[in-house]
Amino acid sequence: xxxxxxxxxxxxxxxxxxxxxxxxxxxxxxxxxxxxxxxxxxxxxxxxxxxxxxxxxxxxxxxxxxxxxxxxxxxxxxxxxxxxxxxxxxxxxxxxxxxxxxxxxxxxxxxxxxxxxxxxxxxxxxxxxxxxxxxxxxxxxxxxxxxxxxxxxxxxxxxxxxxxxxxxxxxxxxxxxxxxxxxxxxxxxxxxxxxxxxxxxxxxxxxxxxxxxxxxxxxxxxxxxxxxxxxxxxxxxxxxxxxxxxxxxxxxxxxxxxxxxxxxxxxxxxxxxxxxxxxxxxxxxxxxxxxxxxxxxxxxxxxxxxxxxxxxxxxxxxxxxxxxxxxxxxxxxxxxxxxxxxxxxxxxxxxxxxxxxxxxxxxxxxxxxxxxxxxxxxxxxxxxxxxx
Amino acid sequence: xxxxxxxxxxxxxxxxxxxxxxxxxxxxxxxxxxxxxxxxxxxxxxxxxxxxxxxxxxxxxxxxxxxxxxxxxxxxxxxxxxxxxxxxxxxxxxxxxxxxxxxxxxxxxxxxxxxxxxxxxxxxxxxxxxxxxxxxxxxxxxxxxxxxxxxxxxxxxxxxxxxxxxxxxxxxxxxxxxxxxxxxxxxxxxxxxxxxxxxxxxxxxxxxxxxxxxxxxxxxxxxxxxxxxxxxxxxxxxxxxxxxxxxxxxxxxxxxxxxxxxxxxxxxxxxxxxxxxxxxxxxxxxxxxxxxxxxxxxxxxxxxxxxxxxxxxxxxxxxxxxxxxxxxxxxxxxxxx
Numbered sequence: 001x002x003x004x005x006x007x008x009x010x011x012x013x014x015x016x017x018x019x020x021x022x023x024x025x026x027x028x029x030x031x032x033x034x035x036x037x038x039x040x041x042x043x044x045x046x047x048x049x050x051x052x053x054x055x056x057x058x059x060x061x062x063x064x065x066x067x068x069x070x071x072x073x074x075x076x077x078x079x080x081x082x083x084x085x086x087x088x089x090x091x092x093x094x095x096x097x098x099x100x101x102x103x104x105x106x107x108x109x110x111x112x113x114x115x116x117x118x119x120x121x122x123x124x125x126x127x128x129x130x131x132x133x134x135x136x137x138x139x140x141x142x143x144x145x146x147x148x149x150x151x152x153x154x155x156x157x158x159x160x161x162x163x164x165x166x167x168x169x170x171x172x173x174x175x176x177x178x179x180x181x182x183x184x185x186x187x188x189x190x191x192x193x194x195x196x197x198x199x200x201x202x203x204x205x206x207x208x209x210x211x212x213x214x215x216x217x218x219x220x221x222x223x224x225x226x227x228x229x230x231x232x233x234x235x236x237x238x239x240x241x242x243x244x245x246x247x248x249x250x251x252x253x254x255x256x257x258x259x260x261x262x263x264x265x266x267x268x269x270x271x272x273x274x275x276x277x278x279x280x281x282x283x284x285x286x287x288x289x290x291x292x293x294x295x296x297x298x299x300x301x302x303x304x305x306x307x308x309x310x311x312x313x314x315x316x317x318x319x320x321x322x323x324x325x326x327x328x329x330x331x332x333x334x335x336x337x338x339x340x341x342x343x344x345x346x347x348x349x350x351x352x353x354x355x356x357x358x359x360x361x362x363x364x365x366x367x368x369x370x371x372x373x374x375x376x377x378x379x380x381x382x383x384x385x386x387x388x
Numbered sequence: 389x390x391x392x393x394x395x396x397x398x399x400x401x402x403x404x405x406x407x408x409x410x411x412x413x414x415x416x417x418x419x420x421x422x423x424x425x426x427x428x429x430x431x432x433x434x435x436x437x438x439x440x441x442x443x444x445x446x447x448x449x450x451x452x453x454x455x456x457x458x459x460x461x462x463x464x465x466x467x468x469x470x471x472x473x474x475x476x477x478x479x480x481x482x483x484x485x486x487x488x489x490x491x492x493x494x495x496x497x498x499x500x501x502x503x504x505x506x507x508x509x510x511x512x513x514x515x516x517x518x519x520x521x522x523x524x525x526x527x528x529x530x531x532x533x534x535x536x537x538x539x540x541x542x543x544x545x546x547x548x549x550x551x552x553x554x555x556x557x558x559x560x561x562x563x564x565x566x567x568x569x570x571x572x573x574x575x576x577x578x579x580x581x582x583x584x585x586x587x588x589x590x591x592x593x594x595x596x597x598x599x600x601x602x603x604x605x606x607x608x609x610x611x612x613x614x615x616x617x618x619x620x621x622x623x624x625x626x627x628x629x630x631x632x633x634x635x636x637x638x639x640x641x642x643x644x645x646x647x648x649x650x651x652x653x654x655x656x657x658x659x660x661x662x663x664x665x666x667x668x669x670x671x672x673x674x675x676x677x678x679x680x681x682x683x684x685x686x687x688x689x690x691x692x693x694x695x696x697x698x699x700x701x702x703x704x705x706x707x708x709x710x711x712x713x714x715x716x717x718x719x720x721x722x723x724x725x
Binding site for chain 1: 447
């Protein structure tokens with residue numbers, strides 16, 4: 001029995017309705033995801049942008065004999081509680097380094113206390129009414145203002161919100177990632193080359209392949225435990241150092257690099273290998289001169305994405321001691337350091353409310369670096385990738 | 389390819405360097421997350437005003453810190469551990485077993501635990517017994533222990549408002565939770581016949597008590613959103629958020645620095661750090677740091693730490709604690725019992 005025309009067109013309509021519905025639902029999903037992203041960014045920007053400005057006030061600094069013993073005496077009593085203690089405590093040291101200062105009085109722009117900063121930004125502050133009046137007066141006279149916060153980019157962590165910065169965490173991240181790259185990249189690429197170009201296809205290599213794919217999906221905290229057991233307890237690598245952090249993250253990044261490299265190698269057409277063999281190249285020459293250079297853009301992209309992932313990682317680093325209070329910027333691989341996400345985590349737990357903007361500011365910096373890294377990966381791929 | 393070989397060589401060299409142990413300028417400190425803000429403040433000051441490098445401080449929790457501390461003597465173990473409670477005898481014994489035999493205890497002051505709510509509500513005074521009845525897993529009803537039936541504060545006592553019982557608090561890994569269980573739950577249940585004089589510390593899991601994670605700021609934020617609820621957290625967070633939160637009076641005593649310092653406020657605890665004297669020769673920075681911490685400018689009545697929430701001990705106790713540290717008094721097992 002044949003269906004009538006009406007039946008068929010009704011069915012067609014139903015099918016079209018179904019696909020329209022699917023389209024709308026998936027667009028809705030995308031819209032919702034986009035909305036979350038926009039809300040998150042807007043929240044971070046609103047909370048975090050003030051962190052890039054910091055209050056400074058202009059005060060008379062009196063480099064007297066007394067101030068070299070008791071730094072509080074260097075500034076007038078009415079503004080004493082408004083000047084950052086981090087500035088005051090350095091006065092004796094500066095006077096020692098520069099004896100000419102003794103006996104002089106200078107009008108200087110100095111870092112204001114974190115509470116003054118919060119007050120000027122219109123946030124909740126613990127300033128007393130009398131202190132607020134002094135700040136208001138200073139603002140009127142043009143002796144208190146928000147300036148670009150260089151401290152945030154040049155100093156390490158501090159308990160005083162006006163003195164905190166991300167420099168030590170940024171340096172720690174850089175050192176850690178250098179170690180990660182130096183370890184994970186060569187090992188990962190070599191492993192992939194062996195598996196893809198040399199290894200026979202047997203039970204053993206299949207087992208390895210399954211294991212590598214599994215490793216890429218393991219919760220990262222387990223790598224931290226492994227790092228603690230092997231690198232710290234067995235090899236005696238110093239705790240909290242970029243070295244141990246980098247090695248731990250390298251374990252985590254390895255599978256990502258191996259998988260990316262294998263995909264890149266596999267996308268090099270067989271005909272290129274055959275041609276090279278045909279003119280008498282050895283396997284070593286084929287890999288070195290033909291396959292690897294052609295696969296390199298893919299390998300780089302995979303490695304950068306792996307590194308970006310490692311950069312945002314905190315969980316394994318807690319275990320190896322990299323979530324710590326580090327005020328000094330270190331340039332050594334074996335001294336204690338912290339990393340950007342760990343710094344953000346530390347700030348998020350501070351009781352002082354001035355740290356809210358520092359937390360968001362740190363997040364903005366981390367996001368900027370991550371977006372730059374991922375954009376580089378995309379550009380590399382677009383620019384050098386060859387389609388066959 | 390040459391480049392890859394080079395990178396491999398560099399990586400190997402880097403790993404090689406790691407094997408070489410080195411003498412340490414920098415003191416290593418671990419321990420309680422409650423003491424962490426104070427310790428890191430002192431450490432920063434220490435790094436900025438002395439020749440020594442800033443000590444490394446990790447927040448590992450009191451228990452975690454003592455475990456690392458008692459792992460043994462040597463370069464890879466911490467020099468100092470912070471604790472928001474006293475060392476337990478079992479921990480001391482483990483230290484002894486691992487060769488950590490010369491420890492000095494430093495008492496730095498008090499911290500109160502606040503039971504607070506959004507100040508959108510009227511203040512509510514509670515007793516420890518009422519908090520216990522609201523939060524215990526099993527409570528006595530007509531002389532029998534049954535699963536906690538209370539859903540509103542008014543069911544516990546007519547004087548309390550008819551508000552739903554909802555309390556945000558720290559997880560079991562937290563020192564604040566330990567202290568809360570000991571100072572509120574245990575203390576209240578020991579007075580009740582139904583538990584036979586034994587302390588009972590099980591907290592109900594039917595939703596009235598909400599585990600809010602280690603971060604006290606989260607509890608503070610959630611109290612602003614859920615004005616019905618109460619929160620349990622460290623006093624410094626109450627002080628910092630005094631414009632949005634009110635601490636309840638407990639047993640009729642308000643959570644003020646004076647009341648916490650004198651022990652009148654019932655939910656206050658002592659904070660300590662422990663020094664491994666056997667590291668004195670290798671890590672000279674350790675004692676300089678400890679002495680700065682114990683100085684009047686830090687833990688005194690006008691000290692810096694008071695500004696960030698430490699509650700100073702009475703002057704004589706401070707002086708005694710300072711003497712203990714200066715004389716490097718060795719801690720004995722008998723001191724802890």
